Amino acid sequence: QSPSPMAYDTSDTRVFPTPRLLSFHGYDAPPYVDDGFDHRLPPGLRYYGREVVSSGRRYELWSPNSIQTPYYPGIRFNPADTAQTGDEQLRRYDGQLGKFDYSVVPQYYDPRFPWRGFMVPFYRLSQFDAETRPEYSSLTRLWVSEADSGFRGRLKASFVRDLLEVNRATDRKMAGIPQGRRSRAEWWQNRPRNPIASDIEQLNKIRKYSEAIDLGRVIQRGIQEKQAWILMQQAQHESEYEAPEVRQARTTIQPANDDLMGVWIHGA
Numbered sequence: 001q002s003p004s005p006m007a008y009d010t011s012d013t014r015v016f017p018t019p020r021l022l023s024f025h026g027y028d029a030p031p032y033v034d035d036g037f038d039h040r041l042p043p044g045l046r047y048y049g050r051e052v053v054s055s056g057r058r059y060e061l062w063s064p065n066s067i068q069t070p071y072y073p074g075i076r077f078n079p080a081d082t083a084q085t086g087d088e089q090l091r092r093y094d095g096q097l098g099k100f101d102y103s104v105v106p107q108y109y110d111p112r113f114p115w116r117g118f119m120v121p122f123y124r125l126s127q128f129d130a131e132t133r134p135e136y137s138s139l140t141r142l143w144v145s146e147a148d149s150g151f152r153g154r155l156k157a158s159f160v161r162d163l164l165e166v167n168r169a170t171d172r173k174m175a176g177i178p179q180g181r182r183s184r185a186e187w188w189q190n191r192p193r194n195p196i197a198s199d200i201e202q203l204n205k206i207r208k209y210s211e212a213i214d215l216g217r218v219i220q221r222g223i224q225e226k227q228a229w230i231l232m233q234q235a236q237h238e239s240e241y242e243a244p245e246v247r248q249a250r251t252t253i254q255p256a257n258d259d260l261m262g263v264w265i266h267g268a
Helices: 114-118 125-130 156-177 184-188 195-204 210-242 246-250
Strands: 048-054 057-063 143-146 151-153
Touching: 114 210, 151 156, 151 195, 151 210, 156 195, 156 210, 184 210, 195 210
Parallel strands: none
Antiparallel strands: 048 057, 143 151
């Protein structure tokens, strides 16, 4: 006898209590654009860009120092644009935050978080790094279903241990930057501090897949932010201690490191 059309595999506990949005939901919505241009740019610019037509309006997206042509999300002005509001109806099945997820898509520059442009998006990683760095690992592949448990399971304990170790190593690296090399006092005061160890340890207690996805992605983004802050400090320190003659000889914007996320510095 064939199984009922309504039958489902109860051995796979990767389910959500309520429907969720696809990861790319909302990417086709027209952006909110600030078309002002109040940044002074030096002469001798390179130009890399493209034209985009959305809802009958034409936009020109370009960069003076990067060959990337990334997606432009526009300016986030509505808190309901992301799942950070806690509304489950806005959450994505993979824990991403939609087009305003700063760990996936370059965002409009926010002076409160100057390090986010130094984040490394997962699609810029080598295959080895993508598979071995827990802060980038796919949580779906790390979920272990428990048979006959009422749709319960757990994340692999080895993954949680790896997250704890990466977070500890990152915190040590941040704290190990000598005070004399900390470029700006406000950067140090406002540095990203989360996750802490107890946040990560909570993953061992979670038995619902939806909760593991949500908390796991928050923790992964947090570790990536800490790593970006370190890269920002290193870049600023190198710039400040650059030989004066080298700095004076530079008359154009230098090519960007396209392995990093980058930011949009004005509207379009």
